[in-house]
Amino acid sequence: MTASVDAPAARTEGVGSAREQATEDLLLRASTAAPQERARLLDEVVVLNLPVARALAARFRDRGEQQDDLVQVASLALVKAAQGYQPGKGRGFLPYAVPTITGELRRHFRDRQWGVRPPRRLQELRLSLGAAAAELTQKIGRAPTVPQLAEHLGVDQEEVIEALAAAQDYHLASLDAPMDGEADGTPLGATLGGDDGAIDRVVDHVSVAPLLASLPERDRRILSLRFFRGWTQSQIAADIGVTQMQVSRLLARTLERLRSQLEDPEAEAA
Known part of the structure; x- marks a missing residue:
C-alpha cells in the first residue's frame, strides 16, 4: 500500500530532477555557444520549463484575468529568465526563474490591469489583502473584519479601507455588458442618459x-x-x-x- 501511494510522488520528483538536470546542461552549453546555437539552446530551455510557467500562472487564477493572458506573461518571464541566467551561479535555474516569473505576474496585476490606477502602495496592499482574508477566514471560520485585517497586515485600518475601495477600480464595468448577466440582457449603456441635442x-x-x-x-x-x-x-x-x-x-x-x-x-x- 505504501509503495503505491509513494510511487506517483517519486515519479514526479524524478521528472522534476531530470528537467532540472537537462536545463542546467542546456544552459551550460548555451553559455559558450555561438549566438545562433545559443538562441536554439535557450529555446529548448524555455520549452522544457513551460510546465513550470503554467503552474505559476495557475496560482493567480480567479483574480479576474484570463488564464491564457497569465500564461503568456509567465512564458515571457521564463524567456527573460533563461536569457539572464548564468550557469554555476546561485542554486540553479529554477530558484532563479521562479521569483522572476512570479514577479512579472504580480507586476502584471499591479501596473496594467487597473481601470483607474490608485497609488502603488494601495495596489500592493490589495494583493496582500486577498491572501490575508483567506488565511484569517480559515483561522477564525468567518470573513475577517477591517480591524482584524489591519492587525494581521500591520497597517492602519484607514489603509485597509482605502485598499478595499481601490479594489473596486480594478475592473471598470463595460457599458456593453448585460445588467442581468444574461447574454441577451439589457446592456448597461442602454440605461444611461445621452446628450440632449436641445x-x-x-x-x-x-x-x-x-x-x-x-x-x-x-x-x-x-x-x-x-x-x-x-x-x-x-x-x-x-x-x-x-x-x-x-x-x-x-x-x-x-x-x-x-x-x-x-x-x-x-x-x-x-
Whole structure:
C-alpha cells in the first residue's frame, strides 16, 4: 500500500530532477555557444520549463484575468529568465526563474490591469489583502473584519479601507455588458442618459420667451404657425386673411425685431 501511494510522488520528483538536470546542461552549453546555437539552446530551455510557467500562472487564477493572458506573461518571464541566467551561479535555474516569473505576474496585476490606477502602495496592499482574508477566514471560520485585517497586515485600518475601495477600480464595468448577466440582457449603456441635442438652445429659449410675449397677437400666431406647426406661408395667409406677400413681410419684420432685441436688449420695439 505504501509503495503505491509513494510511487506517483517519486515519479514526479524524478521528472522534476531530470528537467532540472537537462536545463542546467542546456544552459551550460548555451553559455559558450555561438549566438545562433545559443538562441536554439535557450529555446529548448524555455520549452522544457513551460510546465513550470503554467503552474505559476495557475496560482493567480480567479483574480479576474484570463488564464491564457497569465500564461503568456509567465512564458515571457521564463524567456527573460533563461536569457539572464548564468550557469554555476546561485542554486540553479529554477530558484532563479521562479521569483522572476512570479514577479512579472504580480507586476502584471499591479501596473496594467487597473481601470483607474490608485497609488502603488494601495495596489500592493490589495494583493496582500486577498491572501490575508483567506488565511484569517480559515483561522477564525468567518470573513475577517477591517480591524482584524489591519492587525494581521500591520497597517492602519484607514489603509485597509482605502485598499478595499481601490479594489473596486480594478475592473471598470463595460457599458456593453448585460445588467442581468444574461447574454441577451439589457446592456448597461442602454440605461444611461445621452446628450440632449436641445441643451445648447436652452439659453436662446429663455432669452427669447419674454420677447415673444411682447409681440402683437397676430405676429405671435404667424410665428407659431410657421415654426411650430410647419405651415406654409400660403396656409398662414389664408388663416389670418392676408396675402402670402404680406405674410412674408410680417415674418421678416418680426424676426428682425427679435434679432435686434436679443443683440441689444435696450433696442426699442419696432
